[in-house]
Amino acid sequence: MxxxxxxxxxxxxxxxxxxxxxxxxxxxxxxxxxxxxxxxxxxxxxxxxxxxxxxxxxxxxxxxxxxxxxxxxxxxxxxxxxxxxxxxxxxxxxxxxxxxxxxxxxxxxxxxxxxxxxxxxxxxxxxxxxxxxxxxxxxxxxxxVRQPAAPEPATWRGSVKSRFLDPVLHHRLQTNARVFGEVSAGRRSAGMEYPQLADGRQEFILYWRTLPWDHAPGSLLVTEAGGVSARLDGSEYRPEPPGGLDGLLVACDPAVWDRTQEILLGAAVH
Incomplete structure (x- = not known):
């Protein structure tokens, strides 16, 4: 009810x-x-x-x-x-x-x-x-229920939300993202972007600013559909007051999350 x-x-x-x-x-x-x-x-x-x-x-x-x-x-x-x-x-x-x-x-x-x-x-x-x-x-x-993606990153579609990134990280992400099939700047609405991923229209999204009202709804939607929503160090996303942690990677399945994190940011991110 x-x-x-x-x-x-x-x-x-x-x-x-x-x-x-x-x-x-x-x-x-x-x-x-x-x-x-x-x-x-x-x-x-x-x-x-x-x-x-x-x-x-x-x-x-x-x-x-x-x-x-x-x-x-x-x-x-x-x-x-x-x-x-x-x-x-x-x-x-x-x-x-x-x-x-x-x-x-x-x-x-x-x-x-x-x-x-x-x-x-x-x-x-x-x-x-x-x-x-x-x-x-x-x-x-x-x-x-989101089906796993194809194994080749060159077929994946994603978004990198760059508005709040510092210039150095922005350049790094834009350079590393070239291996993917399609990378956009997103739709300027988490309420439109998360459903795209859950529905199968996209494989990953990288956010930086993570205000709780923006990300709590979609993160649960994606994880309950079979995907992953985690901080950049791999820890589970939980909503918290503004001013806390930055960075959130959302993916359609665990393998895509791991590979996307490795490609975009490298394994040493903490």
Whole structure:
């Protein structure tokens, strides 16, 4: 019941606060919340709706992206509370503002520092991805099981998210990535990128900045579909407050994770 109810909450909040403003944002409805970071009234209104309804469903703290922007101390709940909700009301805000369809509405449930359930709703396509720890990954109720990739890296498709990389590491990654079949800069929305990997449209993604509301939903989706989401030293990804570890490599299967880490970064990364 929980899985279905949260999916309904995301879709209904999107229909109320997000979709009516897609390609229809008025003057003054787009603001800068930090240098280079924008927020819209759709983000803020959707987060209020989602947070209220999630608390009604399960009364634990909500760590929402926009609430944390106003009060960073709220993120401590991820490490101090037995359980909390994570909410990203519009993942891919820059795409949303630009009128591009690559954005999603996302939520996760975290218990004892681990993501135990997650939801990614893609409003333009009306598609919902969900995952439950130990129970599998789903796309609109259909089970997702990711098949292992072909063994040759030259056939693999991936993304290297380079926005927050220092110039030296950026150059190193771009040079090493030439052995792969196709490497893109991604779609500027984790809520679009993780499902691509789970669905079989991509083999790996390398992220640097790992804000918890961006990565908890997709990481669980990918791992429950048979993939791997791990820090660059191989340790398991767990959502934590902003300002912690950087770097996350996500792959469709363990062999691809190992080989991609070796090619891009070398075995000595710590």
């Amino acid at each position: 929980l899985m279905e109810k949260v999916a309904e909450i995301l879709a209904e909040a999107s229909a109320e606060a997000v979709e009516p403003r897609f390609r229809a944002l008025a003057a003054g409805e787009v603001l800068e919340k930090a240098p280079g970071e924008i927020v819209t009234v759709a983000d803020r209104e959707a987060e209020v709706i989602i947070s209220r309804r999630l608390r009604e469903l399960l009364p634990v703290p909500v760590v929402g992206e926009e609430a944390v922007a106003a009060d960073p101390s709220l993120a401590r709940a991820l490490s101090t509370e037995p359980a909390c909700w994570l909410v990203d009301p519009v993942d891919g805000t820059a795409n949303f503002v630009a009128g591009r369809p690559d954005f999603a509405v996302m939520a996760s449930l975290v218990r004892a520092g681990r993501t135990v359930a997650s939801w990614i709703y893609q409003p333009v396509d009306g598609v919902c991805y969900s995952a439950e720890l130990g129970a599998g990954a789903w796309r609109d109720g259909q089970r997702i």
